[in-house]
Amino acid sequence: MSSIPQADIPVRVTRAEKIADGIHLYEMRRPDGGDLPAFTAGSHINLRVPNGLMRKYSLCSDPAARDHYCIAVKREDNGRGGSIYLIDNTREGDEWMISAPDNAFALPQRGDNFIFIAGGIGITPFIAMIHALKNDPTKKFRLYYCSRTPEMTAFREELSAPEHMGRVVIHYDGGDPSKALDLWPIVEERKNREHIYCCGPRGLMEAVRDATGHWTPTSIHFEAFSEADARRPDDTPFKVRLASSGATIDVPAGTTILEAMRAAGYDVPSSCESGTCGTCRTRLIAGEADHRDLVLTEAERSSQIMICVSRAKTPELVIDR
Ligand code: FES
Helix, strand or coil: CECCCCCCEEEEEEEEEEEECCEEEEEEECCCCCCCCCCCCCCEEEEECCCCCEEEEECCCCCCCCCCEEEEEECCCCCCCHHHHHHHHCCCCCEEEECCCECCCCCCCCCCEEEEEEEHHHHHHHHHHHHHHCCCCCCEEEEEEEECCHHHCCCHHHHCCHHHCCCEEEEECCCCHHHCCCCHHHHCCCCCCEEEEEEECHHHHHHHHHHCCCCCHHHEEEEECCCHHHCCCCCCCEEEEECCCCCEEEECCCCCHHHHHHHCCCCCCECCCCCCCCCCEEEEEECCEECCCCCCCHHHCCCEEECCCCEECCCEEEECC
């Protein structure tokens, strides 16, 4: 769990390679050749893009290998410029600053069966998970990987290898929602100690959440690869009052409550910062929230808020901070 992510580990890019249409893989190592901090499957790092932006990327290398990390970056033409800068400017030998790995999407100790559902570049954490599970015969997984076309499918060759036969399904929809993966046969039955992990576009995660109402919430895990839903073009400013001190904080359009609190000097714990992990759960005392997370149940929404993504429908919210 972190407050403001620090990117204080220098690394050198030792491989920069296009692996699918619009997707590039970057391998990085310490300039002195030493080990990088250990990580568990599902972890991400924060990367300070040389243009100044801080971006979060899931690690997709084998957690057992300490001498390098890998990330895969998709060119987001409608993003804030981090991925475009990286893809257009990164060369082998470049130096980056990254944070230590953090994990808001970890595999549980008490889990034997895993259903992985990936959409697009949301495949990246599952590559590390498959590495982590491959040598443990007590753990079973099935991966459903949704992509538009074979050309846009990162890691397609690796995942089509004979060793994954019967447990990896790559589903191509050509970008047509009517050809989307049918989730119900996948999630209808639940085995003992089974967990669902989903990473992908918002629509896919919402479809998984809607199809799994009969699962216990602690068995469903989401990771967002984009913060897009925390910011929408029609967002408006509002105020947040902190019940403990009575202080009022302005939350401008384009800024999250979490960011506004930090800018005002408050140290607020967070991890995913995409409304999926639950770390920033805060009691909502007054006002009506515009909920944008995948954590809270309908029943919880009147009294709690995820301040990393959700906003206000009323001019002011009062929260228990
Ligand atoms: Fe993960 Fe807010 S930090 S839900």
